[in-house]
Amino acid sequence: MLLNHIKIAFRNFKRQTFFSLINVAGLAVGLMATWLIAVYVYHEYSYDQFLPDTNRICAVAFDIKVGEQEAYTTNTPPPLGPRLVADNPEVEMAARTFNLGTVVVRKQVTGKDPVQFNEQLAIAADTSFLELFGFPMVAGDVKTALDSPESIVITEEMARKYFGNDSPLGQTLSVNDNLFNITGIVRDLPSSSTVQFNFVMPMAHYQVVERFSWSWIWLQVDTWVKLKAPVSEGMISTLEMRFPQMIRTFATPAYARAGQNLEKQLAGGDRLDVKLLPLSGLHLASGNLVSRLDTLGDQGQVKIFIIVGGLILLLACVNFMNLSTARSVKRTQEVGIRRALGSQRGMLIAQFLTESMMFSLFAVLLAGILVVLILPLFNKLSGLELNVSYLFSFPILTIIALLPLFTGLLGGLYPALYLSRFRSADISKMAGAPLVxxxxxxxxxxxxxxxxxxxxxxxxxxxxxxxxxxxxxxxxGLNRENVLIIDNARHLGNASGKDVYRQQLMQIPGVVSASYTSFLPSQGSFGDFYEPQQGDQQRPVINSIPIGSYLTDEHFIPTLGIRLLKGRGFNAGSKSDSTSIILNETAVKAIGWDNPVGKWLRYPGNENQRFQVIGVMEDFHESSVKAVIEPTAIFHESSQTYQTWGSSMAVRIRPGNEKTVIAKAGELWKNSVPTVPFEHDFLDASxxxxxxxxxxxxxxxxxxxxxxxxxxxxxxxxxxxxxxxxxxxxxxxxxxxxxxxxxxxxxxxxxxxxxxxxxxxxxxxxxxxxxxxxxxxxxxxxxxxxxxxxxxxxxxxxxxxxxxxxxxxxxxxxxxxxxxxxx
Structure with missing residues (x-):
C-alpha cells in the first residue's frame, strides 16, 4: 500500500511540475533557514560544554552600589580568589586572570629577521588556571605548566604561527621584551569558549597585581572558582550568605587603608556583594554584566532568532498548505472516483500525507545542499567559524530528522482532511467550480x-x-570621525620619546593634532575610587565615588573634539597640571558640586594624592549606548597617578588624507621602534x-x-x-x-x-x-x-x-x- 501511495505521489508531482517545484522550493528555503538558526542557537547554548567540569566552575562578580552609582561586574580585586578558597571548604580552587591588552610577541631566528606580531589574546593567570578549567593540552603538564614565573603556555595555532612544524616545547618567546620558556601547548579553543586566549603567562611575573594584593578596591582581575560538587542554586545561596561577613572582615581594613569607612558606607545604603555566576550559563545569562570578557552573548537576541526560525518554518508549511488546498479542486474527481471504488477516508488521508511527507523529504535534502553552500556566507554574517561537520553533528541531525515529519504533518494534514471528506456524490457539484x-x-x-x-x-x-x-x-561631546589610533605607544619609551614621535606626526601633511593617552573611549579606562573634598557641597557628604579615567596630555581634548563646559584644559609645560583633573558632567552631578572648578579630590589608591578640578567637560560615551554614562576624569600623564598597560597615540587627520598619513606614520614608527610592529585603527571603527x-x-x-x-x-x-x-x-x-x-x-x-x-x-x-x-x-x-x-x-x-x-x-x-x- 505504501509503495502504491509513493507511485501516485510521483505521478502527481510530474503532472503538476510547476506547483510541485514551488512547493519543494518554498519548503527547502524555509528548512534551510531553520537549519541555520538551529545551528546558531545550539552554538550559543553550548558554550563551555567542551570543558570536563563546566558544571563546577563559576565566575565571581561584584554587585556594587556607591551613592547613586551602581555596577554589576566581573572586575574583581586580587585578594578575593585566595580568600574564597581559604574560607569556604566547598571551593576546591580559584584562579585569577589579568588581561594584558596588546602585547608584542617575538621569536628570534638565527641569521634572519625575527618573527614578530602584535597579539591581542594574551593573559596572565594563576598557576591553577589551566587545571581549574581543564583546557585540553597537546603537550605539557596542566598542573605545573605555569609554575615558573618565566613560563608561557600557547595554543596550537600560535605554535604553528611561530614555529611551523617544529616542536615549540622548551623554546623561548619574547613578550614585550621579556623572555618566556614554552612549557605547554593548549588545543585550540573553540569559538564556544567564554575564556579566549592565545598566550598565558604566570601571574607571578606581573608585579602590579602583587602590589595590589591587599586592595579590595583595585578591580583589575577576573576571578574564577571551581567547586567540589556540581553547582546548584542551594550551594550558591549557602556560599553567598557567608560573603557579607567576608567583606566586613577583610575588605573593611583595606578600605580604611585607603581612607574610607566601608561600614559607614554600607550602613548608608551602599552595597558591596560578591556573587557566583555558573559558567554553564554565563554566556547568555550575563544580562547587564560589565565585563572584560568580549565573548558574552545576548539571550534576548537568541530568543528572537528562535522565534524567527519558528516563524519561517511555519510560513513554509503555510505555503504548502495554501497551495495544496488551492489545487484541491483539481483532485476532487480523483477523490470521488477513489471513494466510489471503495477507498476509505483513512486511506485517502494516508495518500495525501504520504505525498506531503515526500515533499518534505525532498525539501530537506535540497535544504541540506543549500545549507552547505551558504555556510561560508552564514559564518561571515554571524561571526562564527563553523565547518560542515558542525551542520551534521548529532544534536543538529536529531532536529533535522524530525523536520520532515513536522513539516509533512503541519503542511499536509489540513489538505488531507479537507480533500478526503469529499464523496463521489459531490463530484458533479465540485468539478469545474472554484472552491469558496x-x-x-x-x-x-x-x-x-x-x-x-x-x-x-x-x-x-x-x-x-x-x-x-x-x-x-x-x-x-566627542568627535569620533577621522581619528587614527596607533597602538603600543608605550614602546616609544619615556615622555620625551613619545613627544618626539608626536612632533614628527605633526609634520605630516594632513595631521591636525596628536595626543598620547593610556586609553581611548571605546577601549576601556582605568577605574578606581576617589574622595571629593567636602567643602560647601549641597548634597550629603559621600565618602568616595568610582571614576573611570584617562592618563593623557594637553592635546587629548582638542584631538578628540571634547567640549569643555567650564574651566580650562591642560596647559603645555605646566607643572601644576600634574595635580589637575578634568571631570565630566556626570561626575560633577554624582558628587553634588554646584561650582566644581577649584575643588579637590583625593586618590586613596596612590598615597592620598590630591587633584584640583580645573575644568568640566561635556559627557561623552565611553562604551555602548546600552550603558549609562559613568563619572569620568582626565589626568595629565605627568601626575603618574597610576600605572597602566594601555597606551595609544590618537591622531586627528583631515578627511581624504588617511592613506598618506598611515603610510608616513608607519615609516616614522619603524624608525622609532623597529622591534615593534606598527598597528593602527580608527576611533569610529573601534x-x-x-x-x-x-x-x-x-x-x-x-x-x-x-x-x-x-x-x-x-x-x-x-x-x-x-x-x-x-x-x-x-x-x-x-x-x-x-x-x-x-x-x-x-x-x-x-x-x-x-x-x-x-x-x-x-x-x-x-x-x-x-x-x-x-x-x-x-x-x-x-x-x-x-x-x-x-x-x-x-x-x-x-x-x-x-x-x-x-x-x-x-x-x-x-x-x-x-x-x-x-x-
Whole structure:
C-alpha cells in the first residue's frame, strides 16, 4: 500500500511540475533557514560544554552600589580568589586572570629577521588556571605548566604561527621584551569558549597585581572558582550568605587603608556583594554584566532568532498548505472516483500525507545542499567559524530528522482532511467550480498570516538597523570621525620619546593634532575610587565615588573634539597640571558640586594624592549606548597617578588624507621602534565594534526577513497563477465584452492586494509594540516613527503587486478565443 501511495505521489508531482517545484522550493528555503538558526542557537547554548567540569566552575562578580552609582561586574580585586578558597571548604580552587591588552610577541631566528606580531589574546593567570578549567593540552603538564614565573603556555595555532612544524616545547618567546620558556601547548579553543586566549603567562611575573594584593578596591582581575560538587542554586545561596561577613572582615581594613569607612558606607545604603555566576550559563545569562570578557552573548537576541526560525518554518508549511488546498479542486474527481471504488477516508488521508511527507523529504535534502553552500556566507554574517561537520553533528541531525515529519504533518494534514471528506456524490457539484466559503477563507487567512509575519520582520529589521546606525553615529561631546589610533605607544619609551614621535606626526601633511593617552573611549579606562573634598557641597557628604579615567596630555581634548563646559584644559609645560583633573558632567552631578572648578579630590589608591578640578567637560560615551554614562576624569600623564598597560597615540587627520598619513606614520614608527610592529585603527571603527552583536543581529535578521518575503511571494505567485488558471473562461468572456488589459489586471490583483492591506493592519500594532519593547534595552535609542510603518506597508504592497502582476498580465493578454475553446 505504501509503495502504491509513493507511485501516485510521483505521478502527481510530474503532472503538476510547476506547483510541485514551488512547493519543494518554498519548503527547502524555509528548512534551510531553520537549519541555520538551529545551528546558531545550539552554538550559543553550548558554550563551555567542551570543558570536563563546566558544571563546577563559576565566575565571581561584584554587585556594587556607591551613592547613586551602581555596577554589576566581573572586575574583581586580587585578594578575593585566595580568600574564597581559604574560607569556604566547598571551593576546591580559584584562579585569577589579568588581561594584558596588546602585547608584542617575538621569536628570534638565527641569521634572519625575527618573527614578530602584535597579539591581542594574551593573559596572565594563576598557576591553577589551566587545571581549574581543564583546557585540553597537546603537550605539557596542566598542573605545573605555569609554575615558573618565566613560563608561557600557547595554543596550537600560535605554535604553528611561530614555529611551523617544529616542536615549540622548551623554546623561548619574547613578550614585550621579556623572555618566556614554552612549557605547554593548549588545543585550540573553540569559538564556544567564554575564556579566549592565545598566550598565558604566570601571574607571578606581573608585579602590579602583587602590589595590589591587599586592595579590595583595585578591580583589575577576573576571578574564577571551581567547586567540589556540581553547582546548584542551594550551594550558591549557602556560599553567598557567608560573603557579607567576608567583606566586613577583610575588605573593611583595606578600605580604611585607603581612607574610607566601608561600614559607614554600607550602613548608608551602599552595597558591596560578591556573587557566583555558573559558567554553564554565563554566556547568555550575563544580562547587564560589565565585563572584560568580549565573548558574552545576548539571550534576548537568541530568543528572537528562535522565534524567527519558528516563524519561517511555519510560513513554509503555510505555503504548502495554501497551495495544496488551492489545487484541491483539481483532485476532487480523483477523490470521488477513489471513494466510489471503495477507498476509505483513512486511506485517502494516508495518500495525501504520504505525498506531503515526500515533499518534505525532498525539501530537506535540497535544504541540506543549500545549507552547505551558504555556510561560508552564514559564518561571515554571524561571526562564527563553523565547518560542515558542525551542520551534521548529532544534536543538529536529531532536529533535522524530525523536520520532515513536522513539516509533512503541519503542511499536509489540513489538505488531507479537507480533500478526503469529499464523496463521489459531490463530484458533479465540485468539478469545474472554484472552491469558496470556508476553504477560501482559510486560504485568505493563511495569505494574511504570511504577509503579516513578513511585515513584522521588515519593521523589526528596519528598526534594528536604524538603532545600530544611531548607536554608531550618536556621539555628543566627542568627535569620533577621522581619528587614527596607533597602538603600543608605550614602546616609544619615556615622555620625551613619545613627544618626539608626536612632533614628527605633526609634520605630516594632513595631521591636525596628536595626543598620547593610556586609553581611548571605546577601549576601556582605568577605574578606581576617589574622595571629593567636602567643602560647601549641597548634597550629603559621600565618602568616595568610582571614576573611570584617562592618563593623557594637553592635546587629548582638542584631538578628540571634547567640549569643555567650564574651566580650562591642560596647559603645555605646566607643572601644576600634574595635580589637575578634568571631570565630566556626570561626575560633577554624582558628587553634588554646584561650582566644581577649584575643588579637590583625593586618590586613596596612590598615597592620598590630591587633584584640583580645573575644568568640566561635556559627557561623552565611553562604551555602548546600552550603558549609562559613568563619572569620568582626565589626568595629565605627568601626575603618574597610576600605572597602566594601555597606551595609544590618537591622531586627528583631515578627511581624504588617511592613506598618506598611515603610510608616513608607519615609516616614522619603524624608525622609532623597529622591534615593534606598527598597528593602527580608527576611533569610529573601534566604537563600531562595540555593537558587533547588534550588527550581527541586523545582518542575520535582514537576510531572514528577505527569506520570509521570498517564501511568501513564492506562494503568492503560485496562488496567482492558479487563480488565473481557474478564471480563464471568465477572463475570455470579459475580454470579448470589451474589458481592457489594465482592467483585467486590476480584477485579478485586487483580491490579493486586499489581503496584504489586512496583513498590514494586523502587523503594525504588533510590530510597534515589539520594537518599542526591544528598544527599552538601550539607555540612548532611536525613536519609532509613524513613517516607518507607512514605508514598510508601501513596500509590502509593491512587492505583492509585482508578484501577482506577472500572472495577471499574462492571463489578461491571452487570446480570448483560445481561453473559451479550452473551456
Amino acid at each position: 466559503g470556508t476553504h477560501a477563507g482559510v486560504r485568505s487567512g493563511l495569505v494574511v498570516f504570511q504577509f503579516a509575519v513578513s511585515i513584522l520582520l521588515m519593521v523589526g529589521s528596519f528598526v534594528v538597523y536604524r538603532q545600530l546606525h544611531y548607536a554608531r553615529s550618536y556621539s555628543p 566604537f563600531a565594534r562595540l555593537y558587533k552583536l547588534e550588527a550581527k543581529m541586523s545582518q542575520i535578521l535582514g537576510v531572514f526577513t528577505g527569506l520570509t518575503l521570498f517564501i511568501g511571494c513564492l506562494g503568492l505567485f503560485a496562488l496567482a497563477a492558479f487563480t488565473a488558471e481557474q478564471r480563464t473562461k471568465e477572463i475570455g468572456i470579459r475580454k470579448v465584452l470589451g474589458a481592457t488589459v489594465p482592467e483585467l489586471v486590476l480584477i485579478l490583483s485586487k483580491d490579493f492586494l486586499k489581503l496584504v492591506l489586512v496583513a498590514i493592519v494586523v502587523a503594525v500594532p504588533v510590530a510597534w509594540y515589539t520594537v518599542s519593547q526591544w528598544l527599552q534595552n538601550y539607555r540612548y535609542r532611536t525613536s519609532v516613527e509613524w513613517w516607518m510603518f507607512v514605508a514598510v506597508g508601501v513596500a509590502a504592497i509593491l512587492i505583492a503587486l509585482l508578484t501577482v502582476s506577472y500572472q495577471s498580465i499574462r492571463a489578461a493578454l491571452q487570446n480570448p478565443v483560445k481561453s473559451l475553446k479550452s473551456e
